[in-house]
Amino acid sequence: MKEFLEGSRAVAEAVKLCKPGVISAYPITPQTHIVEELAQMVADGELKSQFINVESEHSAASVVLGALACGVRAFTATSSQGLFYMAEVLFNIAGLRLPLVMTCTNRSISAPINIWNDQQDSVSLRDCGFIQLYAENNQEAVDFHLMAYRISEDKSIMLPTMVCMDGFILTHGMESVDMPEQEKVDKFIASYKALYKLDTANPISMGLLADPDYYLETRFAIQETFKDLLKFIPKVSEEFKSNFGRDYKDCLVEEYYTKDAEKIIVAMGSVCGTIKEVVDELRAKGKKVGLLKIISFRPFPYSRVYEILKDAPRVAVLDKAVSLGAYAPLAVEIKAAFFGKKKSPKVISSFIAGLGGRDITLDSVREVFRKLTQREVSLEFIDLKPELLREEYGE
């Protein structure tokens, strides 16, 4: 049923449909609306979950870790500094092969402190062993949470998923969302059955010390599962389509007018909506431009990227995060997809935009297309204010 909802409300409704037994969270802007909605659902008796208010994000992640270890489905949500404070526990959850589903409402990282959107938080945690899916709009945010539980809890996967949605832009934005029906969700996501759990009837030990004779294989096993995920995520997307009607294709990437495009922007998250508008506008003027949206940043779909971009003359990668002192995070992946391959775009330029909530406007996207020339550029910042730079350096 279509409803006009705030993004956070829509996500809370989606989580409710997935029936987690334990929810734990610590407040941080812009995640708060999601967990407030869930707390109210529990308070109203609509959701039969244990809602645990903790003293930190570190403990929020630890509480859901404990619940999952007992074989109970769990949920948490955070953002920015909160995600970093959780980081140690998130690596641990993945290493323990516990299928947590969490929301990261993307926000910048301090200092300077800034509560607005970019993707530095989740992108910085790309190595923690979580599947990372980036939503363009609130419908995707809802649907990706459903798919996340289906993917994470499958016996062949048993890895956690972080659904990333841009803070404020999506979390506080009102959109029309088609909310799935409970019966269909129950059919799509079976009740969680853990492979191993803490149970006095069958005592096992979890989280053992693995010395150099054993550690390496545990990391290898996760890496192998991430390879499997490149086939499994499309399978779940297909299941999703047959249950709910919405088609995310392989759910690894989305192509928007890429087939004959001479200039393609690669990006993640809500900015893709803005880019689509500019693509429409330029296509109407006969310009061959397109967008490649990355949905799954982990696992990273290198071969799909290669197939889609190999004949494109010019590619611009738009990062909403930086790896200070190095190439931009998404740009690195895109360039890596072509290393040692027969074909490659002639130009792969890298742009940084939108850090700390600086609006990426239609004009910003037009500028990226304009600056995507024969001359490859790297780490080109869009929408810098020259007057502020002068002030900073006293020119």
Add this chain to the structure above:
Amino acid sequence: MENNPLFKPGHTGCAGCGQSMAARLVIEAAGANTIVVNNTGCLEVFTTRYPESAWGVPWIHSLFENAAAVASGVEAALIYLGKKDTTNVIAQAGDGGTADIGLQALSGMLERGHDVLYVCYDNEAYMNTGIQRSGLTPFDTNTTTSPVGKASVGNIRQKKPMPEIANAHGIPYVATCSVGYPQDLQRKVKKAISIKGPKYIQIHVPCPLGWRHESNLTYQIARLAVETGLYPLFEYESGKLAAVRKIQPKPVEEYLKTQGRFKHILNNPEELKKVQGVADNNIQKYNLREESPSS
């Protein structure tokens, strides 16, 4: 269960390890219907080196500082599953994992009122990493990060009052124990398990390597700590001091001289006086002195 002890032999703990003795006493008192959440530390390392485990109960280790939070999640899951009334949850850690890095998670668990028994095995320093000072290291102790030198007589602080901090949360039960008093220890664990809500038990466990004593003296040294008043045994019930183990106090030298970590103050009357002051303060505060029959 006769052939499946809850804490099995064959682990890699040191000879004379007080923590391994106490851990066995705790889990045997708590029984098979118990889930244990363990912080990182000696106990975790020497009992669960893959592919072996000493534990005959469901057991999980996550990180150094989060056993109390993980145990909160375990308890919440058991409530959700309708199994809490038949299952005990124990969170356990060393003194550093409790009083320093794990204090925030512990405080959160106590404040939220989870039905969990938290056990702190207090061997008075970070032994797993090589005898570094913790918040529960006693005054004047020689450790690798509070070393004795020309300008130092060891650790400059007294032990952080962890039992009092736990008690200040308004929880129903707080107790101190010693591995030198195993029956007292097991009685307190059983009592704690029988009470609903958060419970805190702190157990004094000598460490032959870190304290530098002979490995056959663990039990005697643990008793001397109690008998001198340096490690008072007491119970708080619903916030009130309910019971103490009475002693006829022995001079602190009798305890200090058994261990290399205090060797540097044995001929230092001024420092000995200060340590005796710590014991005297405990004796007065908890009213430890046994009324002698003659007086």
